[in-house]
Amino acid sequence: MSAKTAKNSSRAVKVDYLTRVEGEGAILVKLKGEQVQEVQLQIFEPPRLFEAFLRGRHYLETPDIVARICGICPVAYQMSAVHALERILGITVDPAVRLLRRLIYCGEWIESHALHVFMLHAPDFLGYPDAIRMAADHHGLVETALRLKKIGNQLMVVLGGREIHPISVTVGGFYKVPTKAELRVLVDDLVWARDTSLAAARTVAGLEFPEFEQDYEFVSLSHPDEYPLNEGLLVSNKGLDIDVSEFGDQFAEQHVRHSNALHCRLRERGGYLVGPLARFNLNFDKLPESAQQVARECGVTPPCRNPFRGIVVRAVELVFACEEALRLIAQYEPPLSPRASAPVRAGVGHAATEAPRGTLYHRYEIDERGLILNAQIVPPTAQNQKRMEEDLWQYVPQIAGLPLEKITARCEQAVRNYDPCISCATHFVRVERT
Amino acid sequence: MSSKKSKLAAADARPPATQARPAVAVFKFASCDGCQLSLLDAEDELLGVAEAIDIVYFPEATSVMLKGPYDIGLVEGSITTHHDAERIQQVRRQCRTLVTIGACATSGGIQALRNWKDVGGFVRMVYAQPDFIRTLKMSTPVAEHVPVDFELRGCPINKRQLLELISAMLAGRKPNIPTYSVCIECKRRANNCVAVARGEACLGPVTQAGCGALCPSFDRGCYGCFGPMESPNTASLTEQFRILGRGDEDIVRAFRSYSAWAWQFRQAGEECEKS
Numbered sequence: 001m002s003a004k005t006a007k008n009s010s011r012a013v014k015v016d017y018l019t020r021v022e023g024e025g026a027i028l029v030k031l032k033g034e035q036v037q038e039v040q041l042q043i044f045e046p047p048r049l050f051e052a053f054l055r056g057r058h059y060l061e062t063p064d065i066v067a068r069i070c071g072i073c074p075v076a077y078q079m080s081a082v083h084a085l086e087r088i089l090g091i092t093v094d095p096a097v098r099l100l101r102r103l104i105y106c107g108e109w110i111e112s113h114a115l116h117v118f119m120l121h122a123p124d125f126l127g128y129p130d131a132i133r134m135a136a137d138h139h140g141l142v143e144t145a146l147r148l149k150k151i152g153n154q155l156m157v158v159l160g161g162r163e164i165h166p167i168s169v170t171v172g173g174f175y176k177v178p179t180k181a182e183l184r185v186l187v188d189d190l191v192w193a194r195d196t197s198l199a200a201a202r203t204v205a206g207l208e209f210p211e212f213e214q215d216y217e218f219v220s221l222s223h224p225d226e227y228p229l230n231e232g233l234l235v236s237n238k239g240l241d242i243d244v245s246e247f248g249d250q251f252a253e254q255h256v257r258h259s260n261a262l263h264c265r266l267r268e269r270g271g272y273l274v275g276p277l278a279r280f281n282l283n284f285d286k287l288p289e290s291a292q293q294v295a296r297e298c299g300v301t302p303p304c305r306n307p308f309r310g311i312v313v314r315a316v317e318l319v320f321a322c323e324e325a326l327r328l329i330a331q332y333e334p335p336l337s338p339r340a341s342a343p344v345r346a347g348v349g350h351a352a353t354e355a356p357r358g359t360l361y362h363r364y365e366i367d368e369r370g371l372i373l374n375a376q377i378v379p380p381t382a383q384n385q386k387r388m389e390e391d392l393w394q395y396v397p398q399i400a401g402l403p404l405e406k407i408t409a410r411c412e413q414a415v416r417n418y419d420p421c422i423s424c425a426t427h428f429v430r431v432e433r434t
Numbered sequence: 435m436s437s438k439k440s441k442l443a444a445a446d447a448r449p450p451a452t453q454a455r456p457a458v459a460v461f462k463f464a465s466c467d468g469c470q471l472s473l474l475d476a477e478d479e480l481l482g483v484a485e486a487i488d489i490v491y492f493p494e495a496t497s498v499m500l501k502g503p504y505d506i507g508l509v510e511g512s513i514t515t516h517h518d519a520e521r522i523q524q525v526r527r528q529c530r531t532l533v534t535i536g537a538c539a540t541s542g543g544i545q546a547l548r549n550w551k552d553v554g555g556f557v558r559m560v561y562a563q564p565d566f567i568r569t570l571k572m573s574t575p576v577a578e579h580v581p582v583d584f585e586l587r588g589c590p591i592n593k594r595q596l597l598e599l600i601s602a603m604l605a606g607r608k609p610n611i612p613t614y615s616v617c618i619e620c621k622r623r624a625n626n627c628v629a630v631a632r633g634e635a636c637l638g639p640v641t642q643a644g645c646g647a648l649c650p651s652f653d654r655g656c657y658g659c660f661g662p663m664e665s666p667n668t669a670s671l672t673e674q675f676r677i678l679g680r681g682d683e684d685i686v687r688a689f690r691s692y693s694a695w696a697w698q699f700r701q702a703g704e705e706c707e708k709s
């Protein structure tokens with residue numbers, strides 16, 4: 001093709017079925033010459049309408065039901081749900097329960113980040129279609145990934161009974177809590193996992209990253225004493241600083257034709273980014289020393305504005321999750337009672353927690369019998385949707401000179417930077433309320 | 435290497451059809467991805483399984499997307515759109531053996547709760563522009579659309595059962611998947627019965643085993659995520675729930691969860707509503 005025809009020709013980058021992500025989505029980028037004319041991240045995952053059928057269910061069923069929104073991050077859904085419902089009922093949980101909740105969340109982060117870093121995203125950088133085929137040349141790397149993932153899963157099994165849709169989490173605490181001995185047996189594995197994550201961070205930092213930086217608005221929870229998981233104010237690098245109950249005042253959802261997931265945007269400033277990069281940039285000083293140190297060694301320090309380096313930041317968060325799990329296990333004393341309860345009362349409650357992929361907001365309204373009147377769930381991928389499209393708008397012109405198949409692969413990689421969870425994204429309601 | 439080249443390389447590497455490594459495809463319909471994740475969660479076995487079978491279509495895990503026919507198709511998720519109702523027909527035609535994995539594919543899943551409601555109202559509740567949304571009134575299991583060779587229960591499936599199923603298919607034998615109730619597993623674990631000892635509303639007596647009696651082992655009643663066992667006595671359990679002081683609304687909700695559209699649970703819920 002001559003340079004002249006390339007300048008004027010219309011081309012379409014099409015990914016009909018985005019692979020190595022959770023759920024069903026597609027990418028369409030239309031180019032004229034090297035100019036981007038249209039970008040659509042199309043979500044065709046069928047809607048499952050969770051908020052609708054949550055109505056009329058008993059509040060105690062909620063943690064089990066919302067877990068089913070996502071098989072990769074069920075704990076995140078359970079955590080946001082129990083915190084929101086506890087706000088309605090005025091329940092304050094035992095400090096040991098609070099500790100166990102952080103611990104089970106660490107398990108989910110380890111499992112989810114290990115899956116994404118090594119098995120879903122690394123193949124893009126190393127040129128393989130998947131981790132299994134990558135194992136032919138990088139057997140050690142894939143075995144390491146599987147063992148790391150298993151250690152995260154084991155934490156969830158000990159605390160929650162199983163790795164997918166754990167059954168022990170409930171409003172007020174847990175159905176059953178572990179003994180100290182049951183947690184202590186995990187320590188050796190977690191020490192290995194921490195050391196392996198440190199090494200893995202250095203390995204992935206050596207991958208090749210496109211030069212691509214954006215002036216993002218990063219949004220995440222922020223807590224005065226801890227790297228955020230279950231609690232904190234919702235903050236950003238551009239002045240957002242709110243209690244989670246004000247979410248609806250600051251954020252709005254928009255329904256576009258090409259997506260079964262509503263786009264969420266900041267009312268005043270539009271698209272924003274949630275997830276590891278945002279947490280890292282906004283809470284770097286709350287990371288344990290080992291994680292801060294390895295991040296500096298790897299050349300990622302806040303503000304890191306290159307989304308392709310998200311793979312390094314996820315590895316740094318793996319270090320954090322292992323360190324945090326070890327710290328929590330060392331401190332653990334079982335609570336007197338596995339769960340606290342309170343009489344049912346009508347009300348509205350909000351909560352947000354940090355799912356592996358970013359901030360997950362829930363809002364519930366229940367009646368005096370404890371039945372749900374309204375539910376609203378805003379998952380991280382829905383919030384990142386707009387930002388993913390904006391990244392493609394900005395990134396594609398940089399690579400427009402490449403052959404179409406390479407542009408296509410790079411576009412997929414750019415979307416995978418966000419570890420999108422499309423199954424999650426298709427289940428939320430509009431914010432407009434009377 | 436670009437991903438396109440990798441795909442071609444993988445296609446070349448595929449053994450000829452005469453070799454014994456069966457081509458396996460994993461398909462997703464309306465679901466949470468948890469059941470297909472169970473395969474990736476078999477961390478100790480995954481690489482071994484990948485040597486025994488040839489995973490040629492599994493979008494959640496690989497960019498290799500080879501066309502059928504496939505020896506084995508694992509199907510996750512229920513049918514909720516016109517497009518998916520057509521797609522499952524194509525999938526069936528491409529798969530020599532078709533197995534549903536999990537409660538969504540086997541019984542319609544949690545999203546089958548729409549089957550008792552006005553789905554248009556549901557869509558209007560969730561989406562600002564309901565006319566953008568194409569969805570069917572019902573969420574239905576795969577077997578309501580095409581013949582299914584085996585159904586693996588669970589929300590999510592148990593990865594041990596998945597590995598047993600794959601092993602059995604490789605060996606050409608019947609999988610050892612028990613159809614008795616959770617009660618049997620509870621007795622084997624020597625759990626105290628949460629229903630008898632504490633009066634918990636436990637669905638264990640009518641729910642198929644497979645989880646290892648997880649909930650009773652964590653001091654709570656079974657909530658039925660493996661769906662109905664073979665020949666469950668739901669009428670008797672309903673009566674027992676009433677004796678324990680549960681109201682009809684609570685009992686209907688108990689049967690109407692992750693396998694609500696399985697006919698045994700559907701019937702139990704509807705009878706309770708009538709009474």
